[in-house]
Amino acid sequence: MTSAKRRLPGLERQHRSLQKCGDASVTSVKQRFSIFSLLRNALGYRAGWQRMWRSPEPKRRYDVVIIGGGGHGLGAGYYLARDHGIRNVAVIEKGWLGGGNTARNTMTIRSNYVRPPSVPFHEGSMALYRELSRELGYNLMVSRRGMISFLQSSQAARTAARMANTMHVYGAKYEFIGVEEIKRRLPIFRPPPRPRLELLDGVYQPEAMMARHDAVAWGFARMADAHGVDVIQNCEVIGIRRDGGRVTGVETTRGVIEAEKVGMAVAGHGSVVAAMAGLRLPIEVQPLQAWVSEPVKPVFDEILVFSGYGCYMMQSDKGELVIGGPTDPYPSYAQRGSFRTIEQVTAAVLEMFPIFSRMKLLRHWAGMLDIVYDGSPIISKTPLRGFYVDVAGAGGFKTTPMAARMHAWLIAKDEPHELIGDFGLDRFARGRLVPEGGVSFNR
Amino acid sequence: MLVIPCPHCGPRNEDEFVCWSEVVPRPADPAALSDLEWTDYVYNHANPRGWVREQWWHEHGCRRWIIVERNTLTHEVARTEPAPR
Amino acid sequence: MTRLQPSRLAAGGTLIDRSRPLRFRFNGTEYEGHPGDTLASALIANGVRLVGRSFKYHRPRGIVSAGAEEPNAVVQLDGEDDEPNVRATTLPLREGLSARSVNCWPNVDFDLAAIIDRLSPLLPAGFYYKTFMGWPGGWSFYGPLVRRMAGLGIAPRRPDPRACEKRFHHCDVLVAGAGPAGLQAALATARGGARVMIADDGPAPGGMLLDGAAEIGGRPGAEWAAGVAAELDSLPNVVRLDRATVAGYYDHNLLTVVESAPRQPWIDERLWKVRARRVVLATGAAERPLVFADNDRPGVMLASAALACVCRYAVRPGARAVAVTNNNSTYRTVLELVEAGIEVPMLADVRARPPETLVAELAARGVELLRGHAVTGVAGVRAVKAARVAPPDRPAGGRRVACDLVLCSGGWSPRIHLHSQSGARPAYDSDHACFVPGDSVQAECSAGACNGAFGLRAALEQGWRAGTEACAALGFVPPAASVPSCADDLPLDVEPCWEIPSPRPRAKAFVDLANDVTAEDIRIAEQEGFRSVEHVKRYTTAGMGTDQGKLGNVNAIGILSEALSQAPGAVGTTSYRPPYTPVSFGVIAGKERGELVLPARRTALTGRIEEAGAVMFEAGAGYRRPSCFPRDGESEAEAIAREALACRTAAGMYDGSPLGKFELHGPDVAAFLNRVYANRWDDLAVGRGRFGWMLREDGRLLDDGITFRLGEDHWWTFAGTGAAGHVHRHLERLLQLVWPELKVYLTAVTSQWTNVCVCGPKARVVLEGAGAGASLAPDAFPFMAMREMTVAGIPARVARAGYTGELSFEVNVPARHGVRLWEALTEAGEPFGLTPVGSEASMVMRCEKGFVSAGFEGDGIVNPFDAGCGWAVDMDKGDFIGRRSLVRDRNVGGVRPNVVGLLPEDPSFVPPDGTPLVEAGAPADAPPVIGYVSQGCHSPNVGRAIALAVLDDGRRRIDGRIEIAGIGRRAPALVTRPCFVDPGGSRMRG
Known part of the structure; x- marks a missing residue:
């Protein structure tokens, strides 16, 4: 029995159905990475290192084409082959793989959710992440850091209480730790005597993790490739071929590729690709900025979330303080944000941690979030038969392995796994939303 | 930080405004729509990559709603108009 | 003991003042330098070669550059300065400065971790992706060890005493860089009459002219630069900044300029946010x-x-x-x-x-x-x-x-960072083996070396041209040509040379000094399939160090291009991300500290309430409100119970001023309200009020509140504190964009009015005692009516409404009279036991009454029917916002969540807000969750714990049992109707 299952009794049944999936053997054996491979290659110099993936020309036809070579798309390709034995698969990417939000997120893997359907999904994703490095034979640098949420209003405290209690039902840990405990864990936490927002309480998620974001895409790409999946870069989709309500393939900058089924995992471009399939989705794309300081020696381990200001901070393995805030308040595909957001969030961080006033902003950037109306994922069939979508909801790095696995299941079986039964597009027509994260459009 | 040329107040920084998504006329008779058509109106967006006509509210200015033609890829603002009368 | 300066030349040095010595310490040793020195130059003067250890291999490192590009001489400031990762090459020397090397132990001369350099064959690019996965605990075990090795300086441990500020600036032309091209551009635009700002990160204008014998107009270049700067300084339309780095280039020509030594001595650092109509980039080039x-x-x-x-x-x-x-x-x-x-x-x-x-x-x-x-x-x-x-x-x-x-x-790399940040794509110039600016996407142009024009004459000419073109584009008359004479430019004749082969195969040839990336690392990455320049950057970390690749990036691209057999232009650059050089968090925050981080809102009564010893809390929309008013020796729980009891037995009083308030005028207000509220309004009599649910278009609760009709065409609407902003936006949008034909004029008057609610059986006598100017008798002033009258001599709008289920009067007076009203009521209420009441007690009372709150029960799923407020929905009156979604909910059917009451079997168990509900007798680890407690409290009036909950199919479960599944405690509870006090409502109507 794995530790994940012990912690998550409520998940056991749902995960059991996944375990029945076959562990298909690889078609091409990848170099095994370990300290020994490093030793061997240290002697042989670099001659021994192999390509992590092929760069195949697209074939004329595949069983499945996955649009989007980020973590979600590459993961879907990998799980299609591994769980379902479907290997005639192409994952096509318009630029370089892992170049979208996989390259631009803030590396946090957490699961603090309030709705019953959300908890097992996100907890399951954390469980997959814990084993993923070993499974892929590639170090994604997944480390347990823990997350402390600073509760700065009674509203935030109430939401946190609901999360903590709901998650507890599913066996997930989300504990109230109190202000004194926060101070004990974070000796650098010395807010001014009269902070603008008083710290009322703290909640702690011991299982929250960080991972090297790029490595998630590379690790999946490498093993998808090992299972025979074609990972094709610099291949932009410019059209979706349809025939009588059914998808028949994709038009790309490298020619037409026919496919029985097409999955979409294009964080930040969901509406654009869906429009090629004649679909409209309940999403708006918004820039999410993040920035790092210059690297310093470790000062704290945990991921810190400041509820009152809607921002967060952690320290990367490299020593940089990583800071991010809320999305910028208008739709944008520009991958750039407003400096105002950086000013506001930096001010908020300094209000809590004035000691960082002389740390320096090294670089900042923006990703694009497909914000779903209710803030929850969409992993769903669509009105176009054979066309499936995986939209993260409000940032999807933390759900990468689970969303990808569920997407693969959906494509393989044409039916959602019960873990994502509530995450279909049909929830909007039925008015059965899964509101999370305070996301609402108030139309 | 964008500059939004308010048709009433002149060019102002974006943080005086609230952006309220693309212009979609409210159906004249919602009761006549099917559940699916209504769903499309309430939840779905074109969310285009490129030019879009949006509703912005000059909250910290004249408090008037205006229409902004903006490019979501380049952040150019081509023109703004007062709310239709 | 202070040492001499063995490497100081006997003469020269345009920037230093030899007359004055400055003492400083480096790695514990005291040295001497001069004003004008950087820490780096002062170290060199003292013969210090070894200044730091490298990031990964801990190799000894010395000073490489003379400016912001420096990858090695990154030091820790000690003492009062306490700052990590400061570039010695840009740090002005000052008396008493104390710095030391980073990333070494025990010291920079003998660093134990230098052993890593010997192990380097084991540690090629990306080695950490290939190991540390297994025993004993994967990366959670190895990560902290690696983390300790990583990082450079030590995070500050002392408060930052610096005074930072921010300033907006608008100008016609911003010139970045005050070398020959920048000065010429500024001169041309300034003479043309444009408002100009010119900023340079150096201590004096001149750029490359400070470093050589080049002559302009027969004078030394530095003299010419000083002359131009003097002319610029004399012009009223010019702002010229030294030691000011143009750091970021954002949308719509917004640029940030960080001024590190403002003229005002009381400001240590200033961030300018400059909106420029045009930008001239004259940032020069950096040697590779x-x-x-x-x-x-x-x-x-x-x-x-x-x-x-x-x-x-x-x-x-x-x-x-x-x-x-x-x-x-x-x-x-x-x-x-x-x-x-x-x-x-x-x-x-x-x-x-x-x-x-x-x-x-x-x-x-x-x-x-x-x-x-x-x-x-x-x-x-x-x-x-x-x-x-x-x-x-x-x-x-x-x-x-x-x-x-x-x-x-x-060779030389144009500093194209700002150009790239503006959104443009750089192009490769194979003649000069470097990347140069591509097509502009914002109103900017580049001039001089940063434009690939390497040479003094070219810089002077391009700068002038950029200036005159900016003038012409902005409608200023360009001045007469003025390009001073200088020697002919020598072509650069660069022969690309990305890497010089090494005599020893194991020797390290560094591409990126800041992150210890070697040429071999780049080739390993390529060999492993990382062929995009972004992949190589991420895999090797080239360009991601403290210098952000200023020195190394182009060489890395060159080496990659050779490995790929492609032209460097085809490989392309990675994106240049702001800022150009690191910017302190302190100056980004500026004065937005303390109260200014988030605007804090106060009502007219906040001061009185604080004086009364209230416990304050953050109540939403920026307001701090009282949660309760504990008396001496009283706990908060006791205070809350006392206040809630007082309201039901005597009288309580609270400040309701944060409630959103809107006045609506016009002949179409009734029609408008019919469309924005779920219930009907056109039949409301003048002087009366009504409760209404405002829905979102998706049929979910947006806000609830009471609206009064003050006159035929004059209405007054209340909104929840937290939702008031949303409601305002919502109503204005509908009026202006959706139904512009409706003749309705809406004014937000939230802060114009003080609202004090007096509630409880004694409310009437209290108000009468305070001098109500009209009858408060039930028949003259019935429930849900509003009357204009004087109270304590103050003109007031008094409403018979409240949130407690008691006889309540909400007294609204112009905010300037708020304190007077509070005092008058306090005095009048004294004989009747009038008690100030905080939000907690009023929430207890709303829980007792089961009044649904959008903030508690309306969580994005519940519609008004679910909430038991079907009586406030009129599906037959015609369309309203949200109606179609309610029809949809009906069409879809299925189990709906309902608002219900809960009585825990253990009357002393108060279920915390948010606790989930499960079926009675469900096994310990068996969801599903069927609902949650929206609010639980101890009710002093019922004498036990009560709760409101949102429960699937709740109405049908009334009188049944469920379990409250809290952490550490499962408690059975009886499901009840959501009302525990006065179900008939006779108290509030009486």
Whole structure:
């Protein structure tokens, strides 16, 4: 029995159905990475290192084409082959793989959710992440850091209480730790005597993790490739071929590729690709900025979330303080944000941690979030038969392995796994939303 | 930080405004729509990559709603108009 | 004891003031420098070569550059300054400065971690992706060990005493850089009458003119620059900033400028947010290092940096230098260094045929030139001892030349950072082997070296042209041409040389000094399939260090392009991300500290309430409100119970001023309200009010509130505190964009009015005692009515409504009379036990009454029918916002959540807000969750714990049992109707 299952009794049944999936053997054996491979290659110099993936020309036809070579798309390709034995698969990417939000997120893997359907999904994703490095034979640098949420209003405290209690039902840990405990864990936490927002309480998620974001895409790409999946870069989709309500393939900058089924995992471009399939989705794309300081020696381990200001901070393995805030308040595909957001969030961080006033902003950037109306994922069939979508909801790095696995299941079986039964597009027509994260459009 | 040329107040920084998504006329008779058509109106967006006509509210200015033609890829603002009368 | 400055030249140094010594410490040793020195130049003056240890391999490192590009000399400031990762090359020296090397232990001379350098074959690019996965705990075990090795300086441990501020600035033209091109551009635009800002990160204007003998108009270049600066300073339309870095280029020509030494002595650092109509980028070019074996040893330096040391600071970075180059710029540099007294026995030029004129000049000064040769390696670990000079195709051959300084130049890289940040794509210039600005996407242009125009004359001309073009574009009359005379430009003649082969296969040739990335690392990445330049950057971390790749990026691209057999232009650059140089968090926050982080809102009564000893809390929309008013020795829970009891037995009073308030005028208000509320309004009589649910278009609760009809066409609407902003936006949007034909005029009057609610059985007598100017009798002033009258002599709008289920009067007076009203009511209420009441008690009372709150029960799923408020929905009155979604909910059917009451079996168990509900008797680990507690409290009026909950199919479960599944406690509870006190409502109506 794995530790994940012990912690998550409520998940056991749902995960059991996944375990029945076959562990298909690889078609091409990848170099095994370990300290020994490093030793061997240290002697042989670099001659021994192999390509992590092929760069195949697209074939004329595949069983499945996955649009989007980020973590979600590459993961879907990998799980299609591994769980379902479907290997005639192409994952096509318009630029370089892992170049979208996989390259631009803030590396946090957490699961603090309030709705019953959300908890097992996100907890399951954390469980997959814990084993993923070993499974892929590639170090994604997944480390347990823990997350402390600073509760700065009674509203935030109430939401946190609901999360903590709901998650507890599913066996997930989300504990109230109190202000004194926060101070004990974070000796650098010395807010001014009269902070603008008083710290009322703290909640702690011991299982929250960080991972090297790029490595998630590379690790999946490498093993998808090992299972025979074609990972094709610099291949932009410019059209979706349809025939009588059914998808028949994709038009790309490298020619037409026919496919029985097409999955979409294009964080930040969901509406654009869906429009090629004649679909409209309940999403708006918004820039999410993040920035790092210059690297310093470790000062704290945990991921810190400041509820009152809607921002967060952690320290990367490299020593940089990583800071991010809320999305910028208008739709944008520009991958750039407003400096105002950086000013506001930096001010908020300094209000809590004035000691960082002389740390320096090294670089900042923006990703694009497909914000779903209710803030929850969409992993769903669509009105176009054979066309499936995986939209993260409000940032999807933390759900990468689970969303990808569920997407693969959906494509393989044409039916959602019960873990994502509530995450279909049909929830909007039925008015059965899964509101999370305070996301609402108030139309 | 964008500059939004308010048709009433002149060019102002974006943080005086609230952006309220693309212009979609409210159906004249919602009761006549099917559940699916209504769903499309309430939840779905074109969310285009490129030019879009949006509703912005000059909250910290004249408090008037205006229409902004903006490019979501380049952040150019081509023109703004007062709310239709 | 202070040491002498052995490497200070006897004369020269345009920036230093020799008359005054400054004492400073580095790694515990005291040294002396002069005002005008940087820490780096002062260290060089004192012969300090070894300044730090490298990021990954802990190799000894020295000073490489003379400016913001510096990857090695990154130091920790001690004492009061307490700041990590400061570039010694840009840090002005000051008295008492104390700095030390980072990333080394026990000290920079003897660093234990230097063993890593020996293990480096084990640690190629990306080694950490290939190991640390297994025993004993994967990365959670190894990560913290690696983390401790990573990082550079130590995070500050002292508060930041600096005063930082921010300033907006609007100008016609912003010129970034005050070298020859920038000064010319500023001069042209300023003379044309435009409002100009020119900012340069250096301590004085001039840029490259500070570092050489170039003459302009027959004068030394630095003199010319000072003259232009003086003219600019004399013009009222010019703002000129020294030590000010243009750091970021954002949308719509917003640029940030960080001024590190403002003229006002009380400001330490200032961030300018500049909105410029046009931008001229004149940021110059940075010399590139050459990549060869052990090119990171202390003493290997950019040729231009050595020149800057000599010219600006009169310090000698070495006594005997070997130079190596692939372009013409180094010849003049070498000659000037020789002039300054540095022995340069040899210049190796990788090119076979350098220009003969230069060769002759060199020969005249006795410098040996080796054509087709390069430095292929250096000897020495903590300092360069010798250089091997050999032809690149026979790197182990050639000669060993003793020296303590290796000057290198691998060509020049235009500083295209700001251009790239503006959203433009740089282009590759194969003539000059560098990236240059591409097509502009914002109103900007580049001039001079940053535009690939390497040469003084070209810079002066391009700068002037950029200025006059900016004038013309903005409608100013361009001034008459004024380009001063200077010597002809020498072409650069760069021969691309991305890497010089090494004589030893294991030797490290560094591409990125800040992150210890070698040329071999780039090739490993390519070999493993990382072929995109972004992949290579991420896999090797080249360009991600403290210098953000300023020195190394182009060489990395060159080496990758050779590995891929592509042109560097086809490989392209990674995106340049702001800021250009690191910017302190303190200056980004500026004065937005404390109360200014988030605007705090106060009502007219907040002061009184604080004086009364209330416990305050953050109540939403920026308001701090009282949660309760504990008396001496009373706990908060006791205070809340006392206040809630007082309201039901005597009278309570609370400040309801944060409630959103809107006045609506016009003949169509009733029609408008019919469309925005779920219930009907056109039949409401004047003087009366009604409760309404405002829905979102998706049929979910947006806000609830009471609206009164003050006159035929005059209405007054209340909204929840937290939702008031949303409601305002919502209503204005509907009025202005959706139904502009409706004649309704809406005014937000939230802060104009003080609202005090007096509630409880004694409310009427209290108000009468305070001098109500009209009858409060039930028949004259019924429930849900509003009357204009005076209270305590103050004109007031009094409403019979409240949130407690008791007889309540909400007294609204103009905010300027708020305190008077509060005092009058306090005095009048004293004999009747009137008690100030906080939000907690009023929430207890709403829980007792089961009044649904959008903030508690309306969580994005519940519709008004679910909430038991079907009586407030009129589906037959015509369309309203949200109606169609309610029809949809009905069409879909299925189990709906309902608002219900809960009585825990244990009357003392107060279920915390948010606790989930499960079926009674469900096994411990068995969801599903069927609902949650929206609010639980101890009710002093019922005498037990009660709760409101949102429960699936809740109405049908009334009188049944469920379980409250809290952490550590499962408690059975009875499901009830959501009302525990006065179900008939006779108290509030009475």
